[in-house]
Amino acid sequence: MQMIDLLFYKIKRTFHLVKTGLLRGLLGELQYGFPARRLKIIAITGTDGKTTSSTLLYYVLKAAGKKVALVTTVAAYIGDEEIDTGFHVTTPDAGDVQRFLAKMVELGIEYLVLEATSHGLYQHRLWGIYPEIAGYTNITHEHLDYHVTYPEYVAAKALLAKAARKVVINADDANSYKELKRQLAERSTDIETYSRSDRLPAAVSKAVQARFEQPYNQMNARLVYKIAKLMEVSDKDYITGLQSFPGIAGRMQEVGKVKNIRVIVDFAHTPNALSAALSSIRKQMKQTKSKGRLIAVFGCAGLRDIQKRPMMGRIGAELADLAIFTAEDPRTEDVWSIIRQMKQELGTYHSKVASVADRQEAIEFAIQKIAKSGDVVGIFGKGHEKSMSYGTVEYPWSDLTAAQEALLALDPKKE
Structure with missing residues (x-):
């Protein structure tokens, strides 16, 4: 073949x-x-x-x-x-x-x-x-x-x-x-x-x-x-x-901190980049003597490199305290089918994974329901991009905006 x-x-x-x-x-x-x-x-x-x-x-x-x-x-x-x-x-x-x-x-x-x-x-x-x-x-x-x-x-x-x-x-x-x-x-x-x-x-x-x-x-x-x-x-x-050099939008971009919950958006969408990003955040947390958890929200793109899906899933589950698998440009593929493939090599890490197919809901779940004071939420895969592909249509989307709105809901006084 x-x-x-x-x-x-x-x-x-x-x-x-x-x-x-x-x-x-x-x-x-x-x-x-x-x-x-x-x-x-x-x-x-x-x-x-x-x-x-x-x-x-x-x-x-x-x-x-x-x-x-x-x-x-x-x-x-x-x-x-x-x-x-x-x-x-x-x-x-x-x-x-x-x-x-x-x-x-x-x-x-x-x-x-x-x-x-x-x-x-x-x-x-x-x-x-x-x-x-x-x-x-x-x-x-x-x-x-x-x-x-x-x-x-x-x-x-x-x-x-x-x-x-x-x-x-x-x-x-x-x-x-x-x-x-x-x-x-x-x-x-x-x-x-x-x-x-x-x-x-x-x-x-x-x-x-x-x-x-x-x-x-x-x-x-x-x-x-x-x-x-x-x-x-x-x-x-x-x-x-x-x-x-001012930095790049959507590259290790600090979204903000509310109730001592820190949120970062990054473009990491390959096994190598995800591993590097999570390791970097973990190192930073150790340097600041943070006792919080690292929560990773990410997915794998539809109609793209199927081989990397289980690799991405295992890396996220291994290096984060909790990985939330979600949609990332599913295109014409079924989101749940992609998530199942991401879980294929989890081994003993299944207990560290949650799945929320809707990306907006996954981000809200991570920030508003799971994260506690001292935790870091990393949202990976989309970075600077301003659209998300469902079917054959590009819909307006921003990880940064979604994260900002989720943080704002924690503390409406910051609006």
Whole structure:
């Protein structure tokens, strides 16, 4: 069965070459006069940390006095304009990409920091873009519903590196490091690495630790530092950019605290990201000597990577004191069917799990019924997103708003 899936997967890329690459990308290049050729593009990809790394690099380059634009899953910043991109697609359509690039050129922008996805790369949405530098955060278990196998997923990510002049990869991410090196073995691309063990200048190290408590965000900062040095950005400008970085909506975002119940919203929607987020919150609770519980609310998306569902369920149940399984973009799948799959590998952790299919009700249940003084409620999976998919319809939705309303109901006087 997998062989058939792989065959169709490879055939589909030819279809995207014609439909997306030639009919949208190439025609867009011709229409707008090949704008990518007049920009220095730095592209960042990976499974987790793309948006944070891309946005941090944008602020670092601004601090260095560069005329720079940014396109990520959360927003695009082109000149003085902010364009909301908070839906389920990171990389815009090939035609829209060319239109954005043309606008950047028109405004005199010299640099573009671009967040790239495996889907966008595979589907030729980045037609005509040859980055000066391609940076990688990590490549972990995700999107295998689409790419079929992990090597094919890495191969899609490697398309960015193959188009770039220089590549920066994470030496600590053992699986992707080995696979990317293999994929790039026959190319003349300059490969640089970064690692947690790299010694940073004392002032830089101090600034990174002051800005980011989470180890995974410190790694994102190391990637950005490596890219910044390749671009001859000074340590002073890097630190200034780091300090001016405002954070990302829906990434470890503090919603508020009512009756000493703390609520956090985070985008973690992969096994690796969920594990890192829960571990980070737990570490923070230990540092503050909190005796409260960690309550996790999350689900798994419908029509996406079925293999990760039991992994996500076990991670949540193992690392939280209570995990509440709920809906997360079920699309045309049955929510309860997804939740049952999330429970398949719970083992002895069944007693630490509750299931509430409606996401609004799950958030209210966690905050208003379960949480007590000193507890932390983490709501994972949606982050910044402003819609949720049921059936074939995108309905307005915000984890942040739902959490704020649930907190407000605990203490109406705060309204």
